[in-house]
Amino acid sequence: MAVLRFTLSEDGVAVLRDALACLGKFSDEVSLEAKKDRLVLTALNTSKSAYASVAFATNRFFSKYHYAGVAQNRDKFFCKLYNRALLSLFRSRGGDPLHDRERDTTIDRCDVVITDEAGKKSRFIAKIIFRNGITAKYRLPFEVSPPVHAKFDKTEAVNNWSTSPRTLRQLMDHFGPGIDYLDIHAEDDVVNFTCFTEKAANGDEVLKKPLQTSVAVAQDEFNSFHVGEENLHIVISVKDFRAIIQHAAVLGADVLANYSIPARPMQLKYDGDGIKCEFLLMTVGERGAPGPKNKKTRANVKGATGPQLEETVTRADSHAPTPAPPVAPKTSQSRSNPIPSLRPPIERPSQRPPPATLESESLFVPQDNDEGWEPVNIDEGGEEEENARLGWDTTGDLNASALNMRTMMSNQPSAPQPTINNDLDLTQLEPTQRLSQVRKFGLFGD
Amino acid sequence: MRFKASLRNTRTFSKLVAALSSLEKIAWMRLDDETVRFTVIPDTGSQVWASLSIDFILDNWTIQSAEPNNTINLELPLVPLQRALKSATNAVSASLRLTKKDGVPILSMTITTSTAPANLPQGVARFNLNPANRVSGNDPYNDDDDGVFAAEPLETNLQREREKVITQDIPVRVLHPETVETIMQPKVREPDVHIQLPPLLQLKAISDRFTKLAIASRASSSSASAANVNPKLELSANMHGDLRLRLDTDTLDVESRWSGLENPQLDPSQLTCAIEDHPSTRFRNEGPDKWATVRVDGKDWSKVLSVGRLDGRVIACFADDHALILYVYVPHHDDPQADDSVVTLVKS
Numbered sequence: 001m002a003v004l005r006f007t008l009s010e011d012g013v014a015v016l017r018d019a020l021a022c023l024g025k026f027s028d029e030v031s032l033e034a035k036k037d038r039l040v041l042t043a044l045n046t047s048k049s050a051y052a053s054v055a056f057a058t059n060r061f062f063s064k065y066h067y068a069g070v071a072q073n074r075d076k077f078f079c080k081l082y083n084r085a086l087l088s089l090f091r092s093r094g095g096d097p098l099h100d101r102e103r104d105t106t107i108d109r110c111d112v113v114i115t116d117e118a119g120k121k122s123r124f125i126a127k128i129i130f131r132n133g134i135t136a137k138y139r140l141p142f143e144v145s146p147p148v149h150a151k152f153d154k155t156e157a158v159n160n161w162s163t164s165p166r167t168l169r170q171l172m173d174h175f176g177p178g179i180d181y182l183d184i185h186a187e188d189d190v191v192n193f194t195c196f197t198e199k200a201a202n203g204d205e206v207l208k209k210p211l212q213t214s215v216a217v218a219q220d221e222f223n224s225f226h227v228g229e230e231n232l233h234i235v236i237s238v239k240d241f242r243a244i245i246q247h248a249a250v251l252g253a254d255v256l257a258n259y260s261i262p263a264r265p266m267q268l269k270y271d272g273d274g275i276k277c278e279f280l281l282m283t284v285g286e287r288g289a290p291g292p293k294n295k296k297t298r299a300n301v302k303g304a305t306g307p308q309l310e311e312t313v314t315r316a317d318s319h320a321p322t323p324a325p326p327v328a329p330k331t332s333q334s335r336s337n338p339i340p341s342l343r344p345p346i347e348r349p350s351q352r353p354p355p356a357t358l359e360s361e362s363l364f365v366p367q368d369n370d371e372g373w374e375p376v377n378i379d380e381g382g383e384e385e386e387n388a389r390l391g392w393d394t395t396g397d398l399n400a401s402a403l404n405m406r407t408m409m410s411n412q413p414s415a416p417q418p419t420i421n422n423d424l425d426l427t428q429l430e431p432t433q434r435l436s437q438v439r440k441f442g443l444f445g446d
Numbered sequence: 447m448r449f450k451a452s453l454r455n456t457r458t459f460s461k462l463v464a465a466l467s468s469l470e471k472i473a474w475m476r477l478d479d480e481t482v483r484f485t486v487i488p489d490t491g492s493q494v495w496a497s498l499s500i501d502f503i504l505d506n507w508t509i510q511s512a513e514p515n516n517t518i519n520l521e522l523p524l525v526p527l528q529r530a531l532k533s534a535t536n537a538v539s540a541s542l543r544l545t546k547k548d549g550v551p552i553l554s555m556t557i558t559t560s561t562a563p564a565n566l567p568q569g570v571a572r573f574n575l576n577p578a579n580r581v582s583g584n585d586p587y588n589d590d591d592d593g594v595f596a597a598e599p600l601e602t603n604l605q606r607e608r609e610k611v612i613t614q615d616i617p618v619r620v621l622h623p624e625t626v627e628t629i630m631q632p633k634v635r636e637p638d639v640h641i642q643l644p645p646l647l648q649l650k651a652i653s654d655r656f657t658k659l660a661i662a663s664r665a666s667s668s669s670a671s672a673a674n675v676n677p678k679l680e681l682s683a684n685m686h687g688d689l690r691l692r693l694d695t696d697t698l699d700v701e702s703r704w705s706g707l708e709n710p711q712l713d714p715s716q717l718t719c720a721i722e723d724h725p726s727t728r729f730r731n732e733g734p735d736k737w738a739t740v741r742v743d744g745k746d747w748s749k750v751l752s753v754g755r756l757d758g759r760v761i762a763c764f765a766d767d768h769a770l771i772l773y774v775y776v777p778h779h780d781d782p783q784a785d786d787s788v789v790t791l792v793k794s
Contacts, residue, residue, distance in 0.1 A: 170561060174612050176529040190611075206550065207472055211526035212615040213533075221608050 003077050004034045004114040007064040013107050013128075015061070015275065017090045018250050019054040022277075024083040025243035026052045031147030033078045034114075036067045042147050043083070049282035050240045051150035060274030063109065070116055079114070079142040081124060089126055089138045106131050116144065150280045152267045157258035159232070161191075161225040165248035165255055165270075171215040172242055178210030182238045183285065186227045190216040195238055223254060234259055235285040236266060244268050244279050251275070261287060447620070449477060449518055449544035451507035453555075456540060458756065458776065459503045460531040465753040466494055467524035474626065475522055478515040486524075487629070491746040494753075495631050502778060504542070518544070519621035522553060530555045530614035538609070544618070551620050557612040634771060636718075637763035638725045638738040641683045642708040643772070646754025649691070652702050653679060653751065656693040657744030663697045679747060682739040683764050685709050685730035690737070710761060738764035 008016060019041060023030050027043040034040075039061075042053040058065040070077055093105050108129045116122040124140040171193050179195040186192070194214040219225045248255045251272040259266035262285030269278045453459065462484070466473055470486040477483075482503060484496040500507060509516045533555075534540035540557045547554075643649060660677030680692040687709060692701040709730075714721050721727060729736050742750075750772065754760070758774040765771075 171610065174533045174614070176526060176614075206617050206619060207521065207523045209617040211529050212547075212552075214613040214615075216611040216613075218609060 002066075002113045003068055003070050003116050004112075005064075005066050005068075006039070006058070006062045006112050008110045008112070009063050010107050010109065012061060012063065013090055013110050014092070015251075015272070016056075017087065017092065018247060019275070019277070020083055020087050020090065022243055022247035023052050023054065024087060026050050026240070028083055029080050030083045030086065031078065031080050031145075032142075033076060033147050034067055035076045039065075040147075042149065044148050044150070045240075050237065051148075051280040052244075053149070053278045055276040055278075057274040057276075077114070077116070078144065078146050079116070079124070080145050080147070081140060081142050085140050089128070089136075089140075093130070114142075150265070152258070152265060152278075152280055154258060154267075156260045156264065157267060158260055159227040159229065159234075160256065160258045161222050161227065162254055162256040163222040165245050165251075165253065167217065167221055168245040168255060169249050171217060172245065174215055175213050175238065176211035179213075179238050181235050182241055183233050183235045185231075185233045186219070186225070187231075189219050191219055191222070191225065192216050229261075229287065231286075231288050232261070233285040233287070234262055234266065234283050236281045236283050240279070240281050241268075244277075247277065251277075253277075259283060261285075447512070447518060447544070448508055448510040449542070451504040451509075451542050453503065453534060453540040453542055454501075454505045455503050456531055456534045456537070460528060460535060461755045462496060462498075462776075463524055463528045463531060465755060466496065467528055468749045468752040469494060471524055473522060473524050474621065474629070475520045476517065476626070477509055477520070478517040479509065480515070485629070491743065492750050493632070498776075502776075513623055517623065519623060519626050520544070520553070521619040521621055522616060526614075526616045527553075530557075530616055533557050533559070533612050533614055537612075544620075547615060551618050553616040553618045555614040555616065557614065558609060559612065560609050632769075634763075634769045635765055636725050637771065638729050638766045639683045639685055639764040640709060640712070640726060641685075641687070641689060641762055641764075642710060643760040643762050644689065644704045644707060646751050646760060650748060650751040650754060652691060653744065654748050656691065656700060656702075657748060659698065659700065660693055660695055660744060663695050677744040678741045679744050680739060680741050681747075681764075681770065682737040683707075683762065684734050684737050685726055686734040688734060689762075738766035740764055740767065740770045742770065 020030065023041055023043040026045045029043065031042045032039070033042070037058055038055050039058055040053060040055045042051070044051050056062070058067075067077070069075065090110070093107060108131050110129070111127040113125045113127075114123070115125065122142060122144070124142050126138045126140070128136045128138070130136070175195045178197060180197045180199070181195065183194040183196065184191065185194070192214055193216075194212070196212050197210055199209075245255065248270045251270065253270035253272050255268055255270045257266060257268050262283050264283060265280045266283045267278065267280055269276070271277070466484055466486050469492060470488040472486075474485045474487075475482065476485070477500075480500055482498045482500050484494070484498075486494045509518060511518050534557045536559070538558045538560050540555060543554045543556070545552060545554050656679055657677050660679075661675045664675045664677065677693070677695070680690075680694060682690040682692070687705055687707045689704040689707055690701060691703075693699070709726075712721060712724065712726065717724060729738060753772070753774050756774060756776050758776040761773045761775070763771040763773070
């Protein structure tokens with residue numbers, strides 16, 4: 001029996017596609033979590049500096065939705081899918097709405113059934129019915145593994161603003177290529193958005209530095225703007241921000257940002273009809289210093305070259321086709337450990353509530369297996385999905401100020417090279433299906 | 447050293463920068479009391495010496511340096527400059543300033559834009575996702591006639607003109623006068639033929655087609671990959687209004703011909719010799735079969751022709767079997783009397 005079945009209208013497919021495209025900018029994998037009343041898609045990037053979640057209200061978003069559940073876990077079902085495969089099957093099939101004949105090739109509706117049962121192949125089956133009467137059926141393998149949720153403590157986020165995606169998109173239009181970070185800083189009645197990179201340029205390289213752009217937007221262009229602290233510079237990754245506002249612009253939904261101080265996550269959210277999007281982005285930045293000088297930046301942004309020093313996880317593909325153990329309890333032990341969280345470690349003691357940690361860091365590796373904390377082997381990247389393995393890199397000095405990129409870079413040579421964790425190898429199980437087997441169906445694009 | 451100015455004619459300036467950057471990514475910019483000069487000297491291919499009167503692209507300028515005529519020499523990357531100018535087109539105002547940030551010299555462009563108010567939010571039509579356009583009540587099956595009406599925001603014009611101030615910082619290097627004094631515009635002998643070129647878009651389309659033909663025929667006849675083939679085009683002109691573009695390879699020989707073009711009169715006061723002794727007079731007297739010919743690299747020629755986006759009048763000066771110089775006269779939109787020239791050099 002099917003665990004979950006739902007039907008999407010043509011518009012629903014389009015909205016789902018947009019959401020998947022946005023999530024795909026964070027990770028190659030998307031976690032699906034289904035409950036009776038909502039379906040949530042989440043993605044966490046490899047450096048764990050950005051978390052994206054899109055929740056659909058099942059009664060509003062789907063034409064039909066039926067959740068049956070599985071024996072082990074009645075109230076929710078979760079699985080992990082390869083986003084590129086989903087994107088390619090929900091892709092828009094040509095068709096110009098102005099021409100009736102071409103309209104025939106557009107998607108009329110889509111029925112999705114997820115089956116997961118002992119003795120049967122676990123599959124995500126999508127049946128796409130086109131206007132012209134053709135029905136395409138896709139079966140995707142999935143991996144049953146619980147999603148990782150990042151939490152956000154709203155009470156600590158004293159700073160917030162809200163604005164139209166159009167305003168944000170207009171300012172992004174002025175940014176050139178080659179930039180990594182975006183600094184948001186309010187001053188008097190204007191809000192400054194400054195983009196920059198920390199890639200070192202020396203000698204003749206000076207001219208190769210990217211254009212540094214700063215856009216000052218009047219505060220009254222925001223629907224609301226409450227940032228109490230003066231000289232607060234909050235820095236996020238431009239790439240993540242761009243992905244978010246692109247999606248928000250498609251939905252036409254106003255973006256609300258909540259944040260507190262640098263090194264604490266920033267929440268960006270917007271809601272559409274039956275859809276709620278939430279993003280948590282790691283921030284860095286500076287307080288109380290005038291001007292964007294001496295900016296401190298996390299080393300661990302996507303795109304940073306060299307081995308990453310903070311907690312790193314390779315493709316979150318744990319090769320565990322069997323139902324994963326139920327969500328590990330948030331033990332006190334996990335609190336006292338150096339917890340991999342969305343937050344780079346900070347040196348100053350925090351008077352704030354306990355950090356917003358990931359629900360459980362032990363979701364990826366067997367609990368109490370210290371080997372799981374060994375650094376990840378970067379040399380293994382060649383085989384990509386086939387060989388992806390999980391592990392944490394905790395070699396970075398967690399007590400040092402991880403906010404300063406230069407400090408991080410200078411640590412680099414002393415960082416031990418990651419080693420392969422053989423114990424993990426033994427516990428590894430074969431995937432339900434090899435990617436190479438699936439590729440021939442042309443689902444994976446290139 | 448000080449440099450500060452407002453920008454004008456940003457669209458033309460932007461086109462010029464685009465034309466320059468098709469040849470080379472880094473330019474030498476020389477500013478003084480009267481002119482702004484952009485020079486690009488690629489390792490191979492054509493050089494550009496573009497000289498503009500300062501009021502063509504700048505306004506309210508301040509230029510100060512210890513050099514004669516307050517000369518300032520900068521080396522600057524063209525791609526960021528082009529990107530910055532893109533922000534400045536359609537702007538309310540834009541200004542340029544040489545300054546330092548973290549000890550690094552930059553050319554800082556400050557742009558004020560104003561944007562019209564938002565139209566309908568995007569995406570509304572598609573899925574009706576904007577809560578403002580949604581029927582109130584969470585039950586989609588609810589009767590419409592429930593006496594509950596969705597409140598919509600009042601459309602006002604209060605925030606019609608919204609200003610944004612954009613700062614674009616372009617990294618630059620300040621060049622010492624000594625490092626640039628040895629860079630001289632190449633001296634070329636008096637040209638044999640000078641002729642006004644047909645519309646460059648037309649010339650470029652045909653030249654590009656010839657270049658592709660040459661690459662295709664070469665690639666099919668030998669194992670050389672297309673990227674390594676540098677086909678030569680033969681360009682000739684006479685003093686009787688004819689221009690000829692020719693591709694001659696082992697396997698094919700094609701030619702395009704323009705006639706009725708203008709051979710402008712020379713200004714005797716600008717010449718170093720008497721007009722009767724000028725080589726072009728000899729070429730004219732020898733009739734329409736006397737051609738001055740140069741061979742140009744097809745790929746490089748295509749880049750050079752991108753200067754056509756400036757919509758200028760282009761005079762080609764042929765020194766037979768030696769060099770080709772293109773003078774591009776950029777129309778001065780505010781003052782039609784004053785012509786400013788861009789000089790493009792092609793060496794054959």
